[in-house]
Amino acid sequence: MPEANTLTLLLGGARSGKSAHAEQLATVFPAPWTYIATAQAYDDEMAERIALHRGRRVEGWETLDAPLDLAGAIESVPDGRPLLVDCLTLWLSNHLLAEHDVERESERLAQVLGKPRGPWFVVANEVGLGIVPDNALARRFRDAAGRLNQKIAARATHVLFMVAGLPMQVK
Numbered sequence: 001m002p003e004a005n006t007l008t009l010l011l012g013g014a015r016s017g018k019s020a021h022a023e024q025l026a027t028v029f030p031a032p033w034t035y036i037a038t039a040q041a042y043d044d045e046m047a048e049r050i051a052l053h054r055g056r057r058v059e060g061w062e063t064l065d066a067p068l069d070l071a072g073a074i075e076s077v078p079d080g081r082p083l084l085v086d087c088l089t090l091w092l093s094n095h096l097l098a099e100h101d102v103e104r105e106s107e108r109l110a111q112v113l114g115k116p117r118g119p120w121f122v123v124a125n126e127v128g129l130g131i132v133p134d135n136a137l138a139r140r141f142r143d144a145a146g147r148l149n150q151k152i153a154a155r156a157t158h159v160l161f162m163v164a165g166l167p168m169q170v171k
Contacts, residue, residue: 004080009118009152011126011170012162019053021160021167022121029082029119031060036074036083038091040067053086067094071105071112079117088124090150092145096137106148114155124149126161145152 002084008025010018026033036059041047054063066073070091077083095105113122128146133139153159159171 004119005116007103007109007113007152007155007156008041008158009149009156010121010162011149011153012121013126014134016162017165017167018123018125018162019086019160020056021026021058021165022086022123026082026084026119026121027058027060028055031083033061033082034077035061036066036085037063038065038070038085038087038094039110040090040094044083046127060069067091068098068100071109074112074120079119083118083120084123085121086123088122088148089145090128092148093141095142096141102144102147103147104157106144106151109162110148110151113152115158122152124152141143 005040008022010022012018037050037053039046039087050121050163052054056061064073064076070088072086074083074085091109091169092102092106095102113120125145127142133142153171158166158169162168
């Protein structure tokens with residue numbers, strides 16, 4: 001069970017149960033909880049996914065949308081408050097598509113996450129378990145996601161890998 005001023009990274013594939021498990025871990029602590037969402041609804045299907053995530057959360061969650069300035073949003077959260085970031089992978093995609101300096105943004109984020117001021121939970125996809133993508137953008141994304149996950153895992157107190165809704169402790 002994570003305690004105050006710790007960082008827990010939850011990794012896994014799509015639909016592995018990362019977000020739901022992170023919400024369960026965060027809500028062990030007293031409300032209010034802060035949920036920082038990085039998704040952007042560019043189409044109806046994504047809007048529906050966002051609505052499902054919001055609908056699943058119980059009363060007591062404050063939601064901040066931070067598709068790009070995730071470090072700034074995290075810094076705005078009051079000390080001691082449980083925080084859930086969902087997810088690093090979409091945040092990274094947003095920066096890649098905006099043609100930002102992904103390494104600089106990742107380092108800034110890693111510095112902020114490396115100093116948790118409460119029980120913090122961060123969700124990210126593990127995208128490196130499949131085949132090598134067939135195009136340059138997908139390979140760049142996969143490589144950047146792997147590097148980002150390594151940076152955050154190195155700073156995390158706990159790392160969980162989710163498989164079929166089951167958490168496996170990695171660190």
